[in-house]
Amino acid sequence: ARQKILLLPGDGIGPEIMEQAVRIIDWLKAERGFDVDLSEDLVGGASLAKHDVPIRDEVIAKAKAADAVLFGSVGDPAWKDVPFDRRPEVAILRLRKELNLYANLRPAKLFDPLLSASALKPDVVRGLDLMIVRETVGGVYFGEPRGIETLPDGTKRGVNTEVYTTAEIERVARVAFDLARLRSGRVCSVEKGNVMESGLLWREVVTDLHKREYSDVTLTHMLADNCAMQLVRDPRQFDVMVTGNLFGDLLSDLASMLTGSLGMLPSATLGTPEGSDRQAALYEPIHGSAPDIAGKGIANPLAQILSLAMMLRYSLDRGADSELIEQAVSNVLASGLRTADIAAAGESRVSTAEMGEAVLKELQKL
Amino acid sequence: ARQKILLLPGDGIGPEIMEQAVRIIDWLKAERGFDVDLSEDLVGGASLAKHDVPIRDEVIAKAKAADAVLFGSVGDPAWKDVPFDRRPEVAILRLRKELNLYANLRPAKLFDPLLSASALKPDVVRGLDLMIVRETVGGVYFGEPRGIETLPDGTKRGVNTEVYTTAEIERVARVAFDLARLRSGRVCSVEKGNVMESGLLWREVVTDLHKREYSDVTLTHMLADNCAMQLVRDPRQFDVMVTGNLFGDLLSDLASMLTGSLGMLPSATLGTPEGSDRQAALYEPIHGSAPDIAGKGIANPLAQILSLAMMLRYSLDRGADSELIEQAVSNVLASGLRTADIAAAGESRVSTAEMGEAVLKELQKL
Ligand SMILES: CC(C)[C@H](C(=O)O)[C@@H](O)C(=O)O
Numbered sequence: 001a002r003q004k005i006l007l008l009p010g011d012g013i014g015p016e017i018m019e020q021a022v023r024i025i026d027w028l029k030a031e032r033g034f035d036v037d038l039s040e041d042l043v044g045g046a047s048l049a050k051h052d053v054p055i056r057d058e059v060i061a062k063a064k065a066a067d068a069v070l071f072g073s074v075g076d077p078a079w080k081d082v083p084f085d086r087r088p089e090v091a092i093l094r095l096r097k098e099l100n101l102y103a104n105l106r107p108a109k110l111f112d113p114l115l116s117a118s119a120l121k122p123d124v125v126r127g128l129d130l131m132i133v134r135e136t137v138g139g140v141y142f143g144e145p146r147g148i149e150t151l152p153d154g155t156k157r158g159v160n161t162e163v164y165t166t167a168e169i170e171r172v173a174r175v176a177f178d179l180a181r182l183r184s185g186r187v188c189s190v191e192k193g194n195v196m197e198s199g200l201l202w203r204e205v206v207t208d209l210h211k212r213e214y215s216d217v218t219l220t221h222m223l224a225d226n227c228a229m230q231l232v233r234d235p236r237q238f239d240v241m242v243t244g245n246l247f248g249d250l251l252s253d254l255a256s257m258l259t260g261s262l263g264m265l266p267s268a269t270l271g272t273p274e275g276s277d278r279q280a281a282l283y284e285p286i287h288g289s290a291p292d293i294a295g296k297g298i299a300n301p302l303a304q305i306l307s308l309a310m311m312l313r314y315s316l317d318r319g320a321d322s323e324l325i326e327q328a329v330s331n332v333l334a335s336g337l338r339t340a341d342i343a344a345a346g347e348s349r350v351s352t353a354e355m356g357e358a359v360l361k362e363l364q365k366l
Numbered sequence: 367a368r369q370k371i372l373l374l375p376g377d378g379i380g381p382e383i384m385e386q387a388v389r390i391i392d393w394l395k396a397e398r399g400f401d402v403d404l405s406e407d408l409v410g411g412a413s414l415a416k417h418d419v420p421i422r423d424e425v426i427a428k429a430k431a432a433d434a435v436l437f438g439s440v441g442d443p444a445w446k447d448v449p450f451d452r453r454p455e456v457a458i459l460r461l462r463k464e465l466n467l468y469a470n471l472r473p474a475k476l477f478d479p480l481l482s483a484s485a486l487k488p489d490v491v492r493g494l495d496l497m498i499v500r501e502t503v504g505g506v507y508f509g510e511p512r513g514i515e516t517l518p519d520g521t522k523r524g525v526n527t528e529v530y531t532t533a534e535i536e537r538v539a540r541v542a543f544d545l546a547r548l549r550s551g552r553v554c555s556v557e558k559g560n561v562m563e564s565g566l567l568w569r570e571v572v573t574d575l576h577k578r579e580y581s582d583v584t585l586t587h588m589l590a591d592n593c594a595m596q597l598v599r600d601p602r603q604f605d606v607m608v609t610g611n612l613f614g615d616l617l618s619d620l621a622s623m624l625t626g627s628l629g630m631l632p633s634a635t636l637g638t639p640e641g642s643d644r645q646a647a648l649y650e651p652i653h654g655s656a657p658d659i660a661g662k663g664i665a666n667p668l669a670q671i672l673s674l675a676m677m678l679r680y681s682l683d684r685g686a687d688s689e690l691i692e693q694a695v696s697n698v699l700a701s702g703l704r705t706a707d708i709a710a711a712g713e714s715r716v717s718t719a720e721m722g723e724a725v726l727k728e729l730q731k732l
């Protein structure tokens with residue numbers, strides 16, 4: 001059967017970097033027999049501009065029907081004054097929730113030729129390769145009640161609710177334990193159980209599951225504040241980490257910045273939509289929409305291209321194509337090509353399109 | 367009038383490092399006419415061991431009556447199986463809440479002779495000197511409802527509530543703006559208003575207050591995930607930062623680790639108890655109770671000693687004594703003395719008591 005991919009470039013630098021990933025898809029179609037049904041739609045600021053909503057129901061339906069979604073980025077601050085439920089970010093939040101994409105896999109891997117781009121000392125980060133599994137459909141992102149109410153004296157009160165259930169914690173912890181078995185066999189679970197009951201439950205549930213089904217894996221626990229410190233002090237102590245939505249948001253951004261090459265890092269978000277027995281998946285760069293450089297043609301397309309590579313392997317059963325792409329990216333980096341975000345002071349910089357072109361040329365050689 | 371200080375060493379390394387601060391106090395009494403009424407009590411694990419509660423009501427009352435509290439640390443994991451409302455951490459949480467200590471000032475300052483102890487490249491952190499103002503009596507730490515409930519099927523559900531009101535946000539933002547006027551005139555406010563309504567309100571309230579009363583200060587806003595990244599990428603872009611309880615917990619620990627010398631950093635938590643017109647204040651090291659090294663006599667006492675110095679300046683109007691202590695600490699560091707936490711590989715290490723002794727000797731020379 002023809003495989004279906006939905007492309008959602010979004011706003012900010014999303015469309016520019018997606019364009020380079022599409023060039024790679026076109027090449028795979030022409031040269032590698034990639035039989036794919038590609039469709040594209042608007043989300044985030046781009047959808048707000050045309051349809052007045054951050055994502056249309058029909059786009060959600062298309063995403064559900066696809067084998068995988070390749071997502072760019074959303075967050076254009078041009079829309080910062082729209083009502084809260086119409087901001088660009090709602091696009092990705094609704095996709096995660098409605099496709100039940102509960103496990104966000106965020107690798108922080110250092111690319112050797114980019115070692116000098118990190119703010120950390122080479123000895124602290126050399127060879128860094130950790131994986132954060134972040135819960136993405138629960139926690140304070142979605143808990144009710146939520147909102148802003150006006151008090152009798154005219155001042156306001158903002159409320160959000162952090163909720164986690166046994167089932168929500170277990171299913172994401174399973175993903176982490178399974179991954180650990182394929183990697184180093186170590187999981188560090190992160191919460192703030194010394195202050196929050198939801199974190200206390202998190203720790204209990206992970207501990208129980210470990211005892212019942214994963215005692216071959218080494219499990220440790222860490223408080224989130226300590227974890228933020230340990231990631232800076234000695235990030236290589238970690239392999240797989242698992243944590244809730246909000247801590248995962250901060251800690252995975254922190255972890256990816258340690259590599260010095262945020263513009264290089266892909267991510268996968270996996271789950272199973274209600275009433276479906278098929279895995280759904282969304283692939284997106286770890287970086288955001290970078291509005292400050294949007295439209296300038298200087299964004300790094302490699303995180304988007306590597307997100308495509310992840311998709312080929314994990315959702316489309318095209319591991320060989322995935323490896324080709326990763327090899328091409330690695331060669332391009334080794335040859336010294338740099339976009340602005342990964343260039344050292346004084347190093348010359350290529351454009352988004354030139355970087356995409358270079359990967360394509362490498363693919364043709366491989 | 368005689369000034370009243372309450373000492374609360376706590377558990378873990380707390381008692382060991384407090385002992386060194388007390389030696390300094392004794393010297394101030396003997397040599398500098400420091401007329402102080404010193405009392406001491408148990409909190410955290412130490413109080414649990416003796417009184418079966420993390421803090422007694424009479425200790426809260428004593429703290430309210432004191433001019434300032436010098437706190438050590440709490441968090442001994444020996445008590446990890448006590449009920450949630452009896453864990454050691456309740457001691458510090460109740461003190462903050464009942465004394466209404468809403469503004470936690472957490473400096474991240476790099477000590478030049480310790481530059482090499484940071485995991486970051488010298489060029490990224492040299493001269494780092496930022497101040498995080500963290501809200502400490504609101505947010506998800508204290509919001510209701512909270513707890514763990516058992517669902518009909520026997521599984522559980524953990525809930526916490528993040529709440530911020532206009533008044534709570536305004537008063538802590540004022541502290542940040544006032545501080546900025548004494549420093550660089552810049553404040554960065556941090557929240558997650560693209561996902562949480564409480565963060566959206568935070569941004570609104572800080573923006574309004576700035577417009578009304580502090581337009582001479584430069585105000586910027588940053589999302590918490592981006593902030594975690596920016597603190598690693600280029601921490602010197604920040605001067606004063608202001609944020610909620612939970613983000614402040616993670617970000618201030620992260621920021622202090624950038625300095626490579628967590629064991630050196632003091633903090634102050636300020637507020638005004640309900641029904642009082644007098645400022646209350648608690649001073650404590652930024653580091654925790656470090657149970658892994660407790661009782662070994664190797665903890666760094668300098669954060670506790672510098673917390674005393676902060677107290678002398680900000681609560682006891684003894685600025686000259688405060689400067690003496692800071693000078694003594696600075697001389698001791700310059701002379702090359704290092705506890706284990708700040709020693710480079712191969713450097714010789716002194717004990718907690720030796721470090722305290724060295725500061726005392728310097729004081730005698732000054
Ligand atoms: C865009 C935003 C809603 C999102 C989040 O907070 O989850 C982003 O920061 C991420 O990490 O994917």
Ligand SMILES: CC(C)[C@H](C(=O)O)[C@@H](O)C(=O)O
Pocket residue numbers: 194195225440441455458459615
């Ligand atoms: C001990 C703990 C409750 C506390 C907190 O989370 O506030 C500590 O981490 C801190 O930052 O002072």
